Amino acid sequence: MKENGHAHRVSGAGLLIALGIIYGDIGTSPLYVMKAIMGERAISENLVYGGISCVVWTLTLQTTIKYVILILRADNNGEGGIFSLYALVRRHAKWLTIPAVIGGSALLADGIITPPISVSSAVEGLELIYPHIPTVPIVIAILTLLFFLQSFGTQIVGKAFGPVMFLWFTMLGTLGIFSIIEHPEILKAFNPYYAYRLLFDTPEGFWILGAVFLCTTGAEALYSDLGHCGKENIRISWTFVKTCLLLNYFGQGAWLMEHQGSVLKALPIPNPFYAVMPDWFLIFGIAIATIAAIIASQALITGSFTLISEAIRLNLWPKVRLIYPTNVKGQIYVPSINKMLWAGCVVVVLIFQESARMEAAYGMAITITMLMTTTLLSFYLLTKRVARFWVYLFLAVYIAVEGSFFVANLLKFAEGGWFSLTVAILVILLMYIWRRAYFIKKRLTEYVPIQEYIPQLRELSEDESIPKYATHLVFMTSAERTSEIESKIIYSIFQKRPKRADIYWFIHVNTMDDPYTMEYKVNVLATQDVVRIDFRLGFRVEQRINLFFRKVVEDLVKNKEVDITSRYSSLSRQNLIGDFRFVVLEKFLSYENDLPFWENTIMQAYFSIKQFTTSEGKWFGLDTSSVKVEKVPLIIKPARELEMKRIL
Helix, strand or coil: CCCCCCCCCCCHHHHHHHHHHCCHHHHCHHHCHHHHHHCCCECCHHHHHHHHHHHHHHHHHHHHHHHHHHHHHCCECCECCHHHHHHHHHHHCHHHHHHHHHHHHHHHHHHHHHHHHHHHHHHHHHHHCCCCCCHHHHHHHHHHHHHHHHHHCHHHHHHHHHHHHHHHHHHHHHHHHHHHHHCHHHHHHHCHHHHHHHHHCCCCHHHHHHHHHHHHCCHHHHHHCHHHHCHHHHHHHHHHHHHHHHHHHHHHHHHHHCCCCCEHHHCCCCCHHHHCCCHHHHHHHHHHHHHHHHHHHHHHHHHHHHHHHHHHHCCCCCCCCCECCCCCCCCCECHHHHHHHHHHHHHHHHHHCCHHHHCCCCCHHHHHHHHHHHHHHHHHHHHCCCCHHHHHHHHHHHHHHHHHHHHHHHCCHHHHHHHHHHHHHHHHHHHHHHHHHHHHHHHHCCEEEHHHHHHHHHHHHHCCCCCEEEEEEEEECCCCCCCEEEHHHHHHHHHHCCCEEEEEEEEEEEEECCCCCEEEEEEEEECCCEEEEEEEEECCCCCCHHHHHHHHHHHHHHCCCCCCECCCHHHHCCCCECCEEEEEEEEECCCCCCCCHHHHHHHHHHHHHHCCCCCHHHHCCCCHHHEEEEEEECCCCCCCCCCCCCCC
């Protein structure tokens, strides 16, 4: 069994796709970072030099050292993201589920803020030319088009966006160079002393970190999208991207130094990003910025799709429909999440109206994700036997840095930070319900030794007084041990309606920590009567069980381990293959149970959510024409016996 895909070698196409998919968010941060740092403060050398110095060292410490150099090493067979990292370490400690769930939820919440602020920041540039233009409808229209394009796959999107982002970064660097020439002294801001002076020697200077942090919010998406482009393509392209970003930030700083003593909002062009552009270029710059801002949303959207697909395999999210629009490994489309993100983005635009107000909602959730990633990465480094001194040093440094960003962002809670935290808490609650229900069901599922029922299965198979239900009867089983089977399956075969078949097949799917594992194991429990197949599939492999099962059966027939020819005498003479029928058992919460209040509440919520998810048959990729779904009660404990009095 092989997976379609290819290794991500360093190539021009790979670098171009990386520019189009990975760097949209972090690449458009010059649109709003310096504007946010200045705020309503008077422009001064201390503020400009200190602000740019903070940006330089934030991009260096956070994006370059932590993500590009260190965390890209923690790839799970080429895949990245907080859940891929969690899959690498989850067997070492159960509590690691907590930072994984919190971090993943916060990242999903950030995906709702990133598109509106990026697109709004660019579209608002039109107000410089057309002061009374209504920007909100334009922003909503652009976002709607962007989410519509997602169904075509990131390969197509990346190829279209890559050249545009190359033009964007080239424009950033060029504009920055021309502005720096006017005030070359701005390059002194490379010195971290200016950052220190601003943060610790300036009254309320520390709180500026909340605005500075906006320059690195796209770093987590960079890691999440690792599987789309490959680490070497990301690392090489980051050198170009960071150079262009810094040139533009320094260029904006040079322009700001020419307006010391003024308040940015009072200037004719209240955004230094657009102010460094020549007048004749402004309309072109706004157009390119708008297109780049559309692309900026892509990193978080594709990262969100990947995040959800991994969460499903790790039993952290409901089984929703997944679509693989291309044959390229790691690329996925999740319709339900696409709709949810679109609705969330529209709500953000309608609530906050303009990018300046969205800045308050932006950043807080992603600081939480970064803190959780730091925790998981530290544990990963320990499992790789890295010296404890270096691991604890890394942990201390980044808890201090990211903790400072988080504290600084708390100042923005009332102005908008509440929104992203509310979304994150709702996602955490959903993940908790789904995860807790999984373990409750697992605990309450009764398993029985299958060997005890082999003679009965053979007798039933040969009992001609019972009409044949199917030639080949296939059950999906959750029993991890090959020697066991759910009692519900035995009940379905013998008691619910006797299901006579020539061969009984039991299929178990085990999700592996390796993202693209595709292996299977066959146990013939009774020759020509009972067969069990265990699939070992990576957490990013599409579960097309119907296709995989057919392949396994072909191999078994080829090796003469099983005979699938119909046992009807008239059909066997013609060597016709018997029919296959799948039976999927779907549990429901019985009224006859005595669950504790909290567990009962969890299960009620679980089954309410489950109504909106993909059916078990569709999830496993089974042919719907040959699937029988049987609903069985999740009977936990019979209710107390009732005493009823018979009257005449």
